[in-house]
Amino acid sequence: MPVEINCCERQAHMDRVQGTIFDIQRFALHDGPGIRTTVFLKGCPLRCIWCHNPESQDFNPQLSFDRAKCTDCFRCVKACPAGAHKVVDGRHVADHGRCCLSAKCVEACPNGALKIIGRKQSVREVMDVVIRDIAYYNNSGGGMTISGGEPMSQFRFTLELLKAAKEKGIHTCLDTSGYAPGDLFERVLPYTDLFLYDYKATDDKEHLRLTGVSNRLILDNLDLLYREGASIILRCPLVKGINDTDEHFMGIAEIDRKYPGLAGIELMAYHNMGHEKYERIGRKPEMEMLPTTDEATKESWLERLKAFGCGKAIIG
Ligand code: SF4
Numbered sequence: 425m426p427v428e429i430n431c432c433e434r435q436a437h438m439d440r441v442q443g444t445i446f447d448i449q450r451f452a453l454h455d456g457p458g459i460r461t462t463v464f465l466k467g468c469p470l471r472c473i474w475c476h477n478p479e480s481q482d483f484n485p486q487l488s489f490d491r492a493k494c495t496d497c498f499r500c501v502k503a504c505p506a507g508a509h510k511v512v513d514g515r516h517v518a519d520h521g522r523c524c525l526s527a528k529c530v531e532a533c534p535n536g537a538l539k540i541i542g543r544k545q546s547v548r549e550v551m552d553v554v555i556r557d558i559a560y561y562n563n564s565g566g567g568m569t570i571s572g573g574e575p576m577s578q579f580r581f582t583l584e585l586l587k588a589a590k591e592k593g594i595h596t597c598l599d600t601s602g603y604a605p606g607d608l609f610e611r612v613l614p615y616t617d618l619f620l621y622d623y624k625a626t627d628d629k630e631h632l633r634l635t636g637v638s639n640r641l642i643l644d645n646l647d648l649l650y651r652e653g654a655s656i657i658l659r660c661p662l663v664k665g666i667n668d669t670d671e672h673f674m675g676i677a678e679i680d681r682k683y684p685g686l687a688g689i690e691l692m693a694y695h696n697m698g699h700e701k702y703e704r705i706g707r708k709p710e711m712e713m714l715p716t717t718d719e720a721t722k723e724s725w726l727e728r729l730k731a732f733g734c735g736k737a738i739i740g
């Protein structure tokens with residue numbers, strides 16, 4: 425028999441359940457239908473070589489230093505209790521490995537060159553932001569999207585956030601790599617109106633090389649969700665010369681044939697806007713910076729997919 429909880433207990437529960445998030449974007453237009461608020465969770469088990477949100481991968485908060493905004497005033501050097509800021513050859517250098525997350529440097533910096541990416545927030549705190557735009561969701565067919573990182577890696581928080589949104593009548597999208605235990609997907613399914621489901625490489629060895637994990641679990645979960653009636657848009661990140669192979673296009677077309685009720689197939693063309701973020705968090709990019717995908721390449725992808733029998737795909 426379901427346990428009834430009263431309103432105060434529900435509020436207390438929403439305060440107790442916390443997640444680590446790195447951003448909340450209001451008025452998002454590319455994370456599902458309509459106008460949306462997208463909640464970005466920190467932490468991902470994958471390491472896609474093209475990832476344009478490298479700050480989403482680590483599960484913990486981390487220091488970001490934007491060299492372009494730094495005027496070498498060295499206030500952070502004095503403020504930092506951990507010695508994470510140094511002067512080398514007359515210029516400020518951040519030593520990310522020493523950062524103790526005190527944020528003293530962030531307070532000291534006059535130029536906004538430093539920030540700590542990632543913060544703990546409760547379901548209630550996030551919902552306080554999400555509900556502000558209910559009128560826009562209702563007028564545009566929008567809602568809330570949970571993205572990342574991989575939201576399923578913070579399963580409890582994601583589940584409770586989805587439930588809280590549904591209690592307010594808000595449309596929910598879950599933007600996922602599909603890489604999580606199948607039973608967890610079954611548990612979020614009743615509260616998820618639409619899955620934005622990544623498909624990155626058809627050949628399993630290639631998937632492992634490009635993302636760090638096998639695609640078997642991802643394909644199993646896609647099958648499971650489809651058979652249980654989930655609404656799914658397949659999202660295929662494509663990088664020219666990396667995974668835009670005939671084999672992969674045939675794989676996408678095969679998925680289209682196998683799951684004709686997919687709500688859509690979107691090709692997510694590589695752009696290089698996230699490249700400099702690696703340096704800001706003290707990492708080397710996994711892949712050299714490539715040109716942002718041009719329109720002719722996107723068109724040719726659609727044509728090739730059509731030739732393999734998939735006319736449903738659009739550029740996302
Ligand atoms: S306080 Fe800010 S501007 Fe000054 S050296 Fe540090 S990062 Fe650069």
Ligand code: SF4
Pocket residue numbers: 468469470471472474475476477478480481572573574601
């Ligand atoms: S699944 Fe997404 S967040 Fe995770 S590494 Fe890949 S592109 Fe980045």
